[in-house]
Amino acid sequence: MTDIYQDQPLRIAGHAFSSRLLVGTGKYKDFDETAEAIAASGAEVVTFAVRRTNLGQEAGQPNLLDVVPPERFTLLPNTAGCYTAKDAVRTCKLARELLDGHKLVKLEVLGDDSTLYPNVVETLAAAEELIKDGFDVMVYTSDDLIVAKELERLGCCAIMPLGSLIGSGHGIQNPHNIRLIIEQAGVPVLVDAGIGTASDAAMAMELGCDGVLMNSAIAHARQPILMASAMKKAVEAGREAFLAGRMPRRQSADPSSPFAGRING
Amino acid sequence: MQIQLNGEARDLAPGLTVAQLVDSLGLSGRRIAVERNEEIVPKSEHDTTPLTDGDRIEIVHAIGGG
Numbered sequence: 001m002t003d004i005y006q007d008q009p010l011r012i013a014g015h016a017f018s019s020r021l022l023v024g025t026g027k028y029k030d031f032d033e034t035a036e037a038i039a040a041s042g043a044e045v046v047t048f049a050v051r052r053t054n055l056g057q058e059a060g061q062p063n064l065l066d067v068v069p070p071e072r073f074t075l076l077p078n079t080a081g082c083y084t085a086k087d088a089v090r091t092c093k094l095a096r097e098l099l100d101g102h103k104l105v106k107l108e109v110l111g112d113d114s115t116l117y118p119n120v121v122e123t124l125a126a127a128e129e130l131i132k133d134g135f136d137v138m139v140y141t142s143d144d145l146i147v148a149k150e151l152e153r154l155g156c157c158a159i160m161p162l163g164s165l166i167g168s169g170h171g172i173q174n175p176h177n178i179r180l181i182i183e184q185a186g187v188p189v190l191v192d193a194g195i196g197t198a199s200d201a202a203m204a205m206e207l208g209c210d211g212v213l214m215n216s217a218i219a220h221a222r223q224p225i226l227m228a229s230a231m232k233k234a235v236e237a238g239r240e241a242f243l244a245g246r247m248p249r250r251q252s253a254d255p256s257s258p259f260a261g262r263i264n265g
Numbered sequence: 266m267q268i269q270l271n272g273e274a275r276d277l278a279p280g281l282t283v284a285q286l287v288d289s290l291g292l293s294g295r296r297i298a299v300e301r302n303e304e305i306v307p308k309s310e311h312d313t314t315p316l317t318d319g320d321r322i323e324i325v326h327a328i329g330g331g
Contacts, residue, residue, distance in 0.1 A: 050327060051325060053297060053324045064329055219331075
């Protein structure tokens with residue numbers, strides 16, 4: 001069967017992706033599970049963190065970049081764990097050096113330990129500096145339309161509002177805000193953070209998001225590889241449902257079978 | 266001389282280069298990035314960048330994260 005609809009690729013900063021599911025690499029039990037989950041998810045964009053090397057115990061240890069080779073995936077170094085613009089900018093520069101000049105980064109600047117809520121003041125400052133320095137910035141932010149528009153004005157190549165708190169699995173708590181951002185943004189909008197299960201991912205896509213980024217929902221599932229497969233399908237299903245256009249909601253019932261020709265008529 | 270390496274004090278022989286430090290840690294050829302006093306030291310300059318007393322060196326790599 002041929003595809004009934006050939007979707008456009010997701011375009012971000014000159015890259016084109018057929019998968020609209022982006023995944024993280026944290027919280028897996030080992031690199032084998034990481035690799036299998038990423039394969040099952042079909043993701044082409046994979047995010048990772050930058051941390052100090054463990055001195056003295058590094059030689060011969062497997063490296064994450066062996067599991068997600070830059071030749072096969074579009075790598076998205078992130079600034080998770082940064083609480084200031086300065087630390088986030090330093091982290092991005094280290095990532096660029098680590099990946100031989102790679103420009104695409106996921107900027108996140110956090111506000112506090114318990115909520116990991118984005119500090120948008122520091123995020124805006126970091127975005128401005130990174131973009132001036134030539135980075136392509138996909139930015140994690142709150143679901144605030146005005147902040148999203150300002151991040152786009154600064155030149156961010158994708159806006160990534162939270163669905164709910166990082167790692168919470170609470171899904172999309174304010175779909176109306178996400179929709180407002182989608183309606184007004186001129187760059188791709190991806191829900192990043194909060195996805196708990198497949199229906200959350202489908203909902204994000206049905207709202208009209210260009211993609212979804214997740215980590216915990218897959219890594220912390222009882223069977224991560226099966227959940228990765230479920231998320232692949234959910235993102236595809238949600239995208240197709242968005243493109244198809246849902247039926248109008250009605251207050252009353254509307255039978256699917258015709259009234260005419262009933263035997264009791 | 267003493268430097269701060271990934272946040273810990275470390276005594277080194279004077280005149281060591283970044284490349285020699287990286288090698289002494291068994292990290293040669295690994296996918297790492299080096300920062301000296303908050304400035305990137307590009308791989309192409311590891312051989313020619315000497316360490317000096319009081320330097321703050323960060324050596325980082327990629328790890329799992331979301």
